Amino acid sequence: MATDSHSAADHAARARVIAFAGWFILLLAAGAALLPVISKAHGALIIGAMLALSGAAEVIAGSRRLETKKLAMLAGAITMAAGLFFATEEATGFLPALVIIAGWLFLRSIVLLAAFFLEHGSVRRWTGIAAATDFALALITAAGMSIATLVVMLFATREPFIASFAWLLAISFVATSMLLLEVANCARSEDV
Numbered sequence: 001m002a003t004d005s006h007s008a009a010d011h012a013a014r015a016r017v018i019a020f021a022g023w024f025i026l027l028l029a030a031g032a033a034l035l036p037v038i039s040k041a042h043g044a045l046i047i048g049a050m051l052a053l054s055g056a057a058e059v060i061a062g063s064r065r066l067e068t069k070k071l072a073m074l075a076g077a078i079t080m081a082a083g084l085f086f087a088t089e090e091a092t093g094f095l096p097a098l099v100i101i102a103g104w105l106f107l108r109s110i111v112l113l114a115a116f117f118l119e120h121g122s123v124r125r126w127t128g129i130a131a132a133t134d135f136a137l138a139l140i141t142a143a144g145m146s147i148a149t150l151v152v153m154l155f156a157t158r159e160p161f162i163a164s165f166a167w168l169l170a171i172s173f174v175a176t177s178m179l180l181l182e183v184a185n186c187a188r189s190e191d192v
Contacts, residue, residue: 014064015187021061022180025054029173035166044097047165048087051104054173055080061180064187067123071115078107098141101165105138105172123186126179133175137168 028050035046058076065072082104086097112131119127 011188011190015184017064018061018180018187019184021057022177022184024057025173025180026177028054029170029177032166032173033170043166045087047169048083048085050166050169050173051083051086052080053083054169054176055083058176058180061183065183068115068118068127071111071118075108075111075115078104078111097165101168102138102141105134105141105168108172109135109138121186123179123183126182130172130175130179134172137172141168 032047032050035043055076055078058079059073060076062069062072062074062076082100086100109131112127112134116124116127116131
């Protein structure tokens, strides 16, 4: 009987960590959605910090998973790396910023797709939704590169475009947070 209570306590502890990460990323999504309205200055630094924080939360949550632990942590590590690179001087130009965002979304979608095939139930469904969301956002970003590049070349302004990446982050963060909240819900009783 002690083993069952320990197991239930472990499930509850894992669920709390994963749920906290999910709620934290949801708060970051709200902040990202407000970024274009609040401030266009220092957009690359703020977006980079949001990506890095979200990735760190996802790595922590992934470390508490049992089924797809490595893939969940890899998705978070990709987000952290994109955030750190985005916030550096290397990402101050417009094209590198687009490439970072599109690459981040594409790589995440591939990792989440791999996890999708290893999961089951509602977690599998939410992983598929998160993978499809990131892939669609990557395609939208890639398709918009040539048009946005022309606008930047003609008008020599990039801060509004950098701030508009915040909407992409917000959408991806919402999908990620919903996935983590579902994982937390299932972790209370299962080995996910």
